[in-house]
Amino acid sequence: MAYRRAVSLGSEPPLMTFPLDAGPVTLRPWRESDHSVLIEEANSRAVWRNLLHQFPHPYTVEDATEWIDYCLAQDPVRDLVIARDDRLIGVCGASPGEGVNQYTATVGYWIGEAHWGKGFASDALSRFVGYVWDTFDVERLQAEVFAWNPASARVLEKNGFVLEGTRRQAIHKDGEFVDEWFYSLLRSELRSE
Numbered sequence: 001m002a003y004r005r006a007v008s009l010g011s012e013p014p015l016m017t018f019p020l021d022a023g024p025v026t027l028r029p030w031r032e033s034d035h036s037v038l039i040e041e042a043n044s045r046a047v048w049r050n051l052l053h054q055f056p057h058p059y060t061v062e063d064a065t066e067w068i069d070y071c072l073a074q075d076p077v078r079d080l081v082i083a084r085d086d087r088l089i090g091v092c093g094a095s096p097g098e099g100v101n102q103y104t105a106t107v108g109y110w111i112g113e114a115h116w117g118k119g120f121a122s123d124a125l126s127r128f129v130g131y132v133w134d135t136f137d138v139e140r141l142q143a144e145v146f147a148w149n150p151a152s153a154r155v156l157e158k159n160g161f162v163l164e165g166t167r168r169q170a171i172h173k174d175g176e177f178v179d180e181w182f183y184s185l186l187r188s189e190l191r192s193e
């Protein structure tokens with residue numbers, strides 16, 4: 001699959017192909033063979049605790065099958081594998097909105113716990129943002145972070161996302177109420193290089 005990556009406004013971006021591999025991680029589409037590693041990395045309470053309720057825990061064989069089938073059916077691809085040496089270490093995805101939200105996409109990501117603190121999420125998000133701008137007709141990216149997760153807020157801020165506000169006690173997860181931080185990045189904020 002080919003796609004174009006926007007590096008600046010007002011110029012023709014170069015045509016690039018998967019995988020996106022300019023840094024310590026690569027982004028690539030899903031394969032059936034990611035199944036067992038997906039379970040290994042996703043079956044984590046620490047990952048689950050910071051994600052929306054759709055993310056299962058424990059993460060079963062059926063969950064992995066359903067997820068990979070869902071991703072393989074996407075065209076264009078919205079959810080990508082974050083890989084090191086071609087092995088899955090995490091996932092990033094975008095959900096374009098509908099109706100009045102049609103020019104907004106919500107982005108999400110997770111990295112397997114064994115790989116935290118090495119800059120992998122920051123690197124993955126930077127390339128994923130370029131992919132989303134090029135692939136989808138959206139003007140705004142947004143992300144929602146539980147306020148007990150400053151590492152994720154930092155990943156977003158390093159990639160230019162701006163804190164818009166806080167929804168107080170909006171989330172109930174793992175038996176606790178927690179504030180939710182709203183972040184966004186606008187296409188008009190893309191820097192010329």
Ligand SMILES: CC(C)(COP(=O)(O)OP(=O)(O)OC[C@H]1O[C@@H](n2cnc3c(N)ncnc32)[C@H](O)[C@@H]1OP(=O)(O)O)[C@@H](O)C(=O)NCCC(=O)NCCS
Pocket residue numbers: 046047048050051108109110111112115116117118119120121122123143144145146149150151152154155
């Ligand atoms: C949040 C998550 C994606 C971060 O992944 P990662 O690969 O460890 O992130 P990176 O190493 O790229 O960057 C983490 C940044 O947060 C900082 N950080 C880590 N813990 C922190 C804390 N408690 N307070 C403030 N900053 C913190 C790190 O220092 C680093 O910033 P730096 O590069 O300026 O030093 C990962 O922990 C994860 O997948 N968590 C579970 C799922 C999740 O939270 N997904 C996001 C939902 S919004």
